[in-house]
Amino acid sequence: MSKSSQRPVRVRFAPSPTGFLHIGGVRAALFNWLYARQNQGKFLLRIEDTDLERSEDRFTQDILRSMQWLGLSWDEDLIFQSKRLDVYREQAEELIRRGFAYRCDCTEAEVEAMRETAMKEGKKPQYDRRCRELNKSAEGKKYVIRAKIPLEGHIEFNDLIRGAIRFENQDIDDFVLIRSNGAPTYNLSVVVDDVHGQMTHILRGDDHINNTPKQMHLYQFFDYAVPEFAHLPMILGSDKKKLSKRHGAVSANAYRAEGYLPEALLNFLARLGWSHGDQEIFSIQEMLQYFSFDHVQKSGAVFNTEKLLWLNGAHIRAASPERLLGIVLEDYSNHFSGEALLRAKTALGARLVQLIQPKVKLMKELAEQLVPLCSPGAVEVDASELKWNKNEGLKVATKAAVKTALGLLGKKMEEVSHFTRQGLEKSWGDAPSLGDAGLNTTEIDTLLRQVGEQHGVKLGDLAQPMRLTVTGRMVSAGLFDVMTLLPWDVLEARLQKIEQL
Numbered sequence: 001m002s003k004s005s006q007r008p009v010r011v012r013f014a015p016s017p018t019g020f021l022h023i024g025g026v027r028a029a030l031f032n033w034l035y036a037r038q039n040q041g042k043f044l045l046r047i048e049d050t051d052l053e054r055s056e057d058r059f060t061q062d063i064l065r066s067m068q069w070l071g072l073s074w075d076e077d078l079i080f081q082s083k084r085l086d087v088y089r090e091q092a093e094e095l096i097r098r099g100f101a102y103r104c105d106c107t108e109a110e111v112e113a114m115r116e117t118a119m120k121e122g123k124k125p126q127y128d129r130r131c132r133e134l135n136k137s138a139e140g141k142k143y144v145i146r147a148k149i150p151l152e153g154h155i156e157f158n159d160l161i162r163g164a165i166r167f168e169n170q171d172i173d174d175f176v177l178i179r180s181n182g183a184p185t186y187n188l189s190v191v192v193d194d195v196h197g198q199m200t201h202i203l204r205g206d207d208h209i210n211n212t213p214k215q216m217h218l219y220q221f222f223d224y225a226v227p228e229f230a231h232l233p234m235i236l237g238s239d240k241k242k243l244s245k246r247h248g249a250v251s252a253n254a255y256r257a258e259g260y261l262p263e264a265l266l267n268f269l270a271r272l273g274w275s276h277g278d279q280e281i282f283s284i285q286e287m288l289q290y291f292s293f294d295h296v297q298k299s300g301a302v303f304n305t306e307k308l309l310w311l312n313g314a315h316i317r318a319a320s321p322e323r324l325l326g327i328v329l330e331d332y333s334n335h336f337s338g339e340a341l342l343r344a345k346t347a348l349g350a351r352l353v354q355l356i357q358p359k360v361k362l363m364k365e366l367a368e369q370l371v372p373l374c375s376p377g378a379v380e381v382d383a384s385e386l387k388w389n390k391n392e393g394l395k396v397a398t399k400a401a402v403k404t405a406l407g408l409l410g411k412k413m414e415e416v417s418h419f420t421r422q423g424l425e426k427s428w429g430d431a432p433s434l435g436d437a438g439l440n441t442t443e444i445d446t447l448l449r450q451v452g453e454q455h456g457v458k459l460g461d462l463a464q465p466m467r468l469t470v471t472g473r474m475v476s477a478g479l480f481d482v483m484t485l486l487p488w489d490v491l492e493a494r495l496q497k498i499e500q501l
């Protein structure tokens, strides 16, 4: 058998559009993509839509959108198998001419009966090959085309993950290549396309391992150097069963909607079953640098949502605020009112994102925190959790302290001569803030601490209602940081609201 490993690397991801792109598929795509990019090879995307009944365009669109979102860029033209049905039929006829396939007009009931007989005799349930040497013609009865698998010998390959795997030829059925309705089977179309695309490596889920010997025979029939294979272990749910919808979100799209970053999902999927020392967090660049099939484990890998969330937090912290803002504006724009959206789109929007990003694990949370910050004027708040609700004295003292603080802060703004009233009427991003007036977080902290002392209110108690009215939330980005950034008129309006709580 000639080797394919000396040729330039060409790999493919070949999803069937019978459902949304799920994370098992994403992992197969990622490993192919990494392998291609590591080896200056080509990564092709092929839509396996020969099952016309179960394939849907919306699933194809989902696959393409998800691949783009993930940044798993493909080379050359996108391939649709549904456009190549004639080619598969021609290739099957060619195999008949060359003695590697034959027509079989046995009915389904007959084939079923053969399988039952085989089972009764303690053999594998197989077609009994009765049409194999009959040279049936294409005229007359309906027929299928079957592969003529050698009756003796074996076929063997060295899986890049699992090592040597051997199959006895007698256990391989003379499987169908073309169905009686003229449609190709998966095993035929996949090999015709892999030969056509000059694939050198087939990297896919280990649910296909039993198809591999059949496909290897076909490669040989087509005189094609058999590619290398790597069968990736299944992804398992926490109950150790194959991951499925029962375990919650499984489509790439659903993870996007929940607020995961593509690089976090890819990092997580790369680490499922693969390791590089004890490193957990990988940038795409590092995955490209370190990924290798030598360190992919054979057994199924358990999906751990907690870890994915943790990784997402880490990747959010590592990303640039501008990029995160872009994602928020693309994926969560419907969370914003028109004016808030305009405000978010400014440099100030990105600076606010920078304050929020260390505090969140999901992009959705980032959007949720950014929305109130960018909303014009005061924001609706839920004051039911405030500590002062249980202590009327604290409430009165806190309100008085806020008033004092507002006075002092307002003075600071006025002290800066060029911030005239006119300046305050400038639009959001350009309007002056406490930061512009020279105050940093430490100074705001000190000022509020002193005001608190005057009024007998601890800093934490004073900050609680301030955080709520300024950020709209009980838990938020650093309050004093936000206070240095928000335009003073917005901040003032929000702090004034405390009086009415």
Ligand code: GLU
Residues within 6 Å of the ligand: 013, 014, 015, 016, 048, 190, 203, 204, 208
């Ligand atoms: N369409 C097949 C699948 O989605 C492709 C398998 C392969 O990569 O050969 O499972």
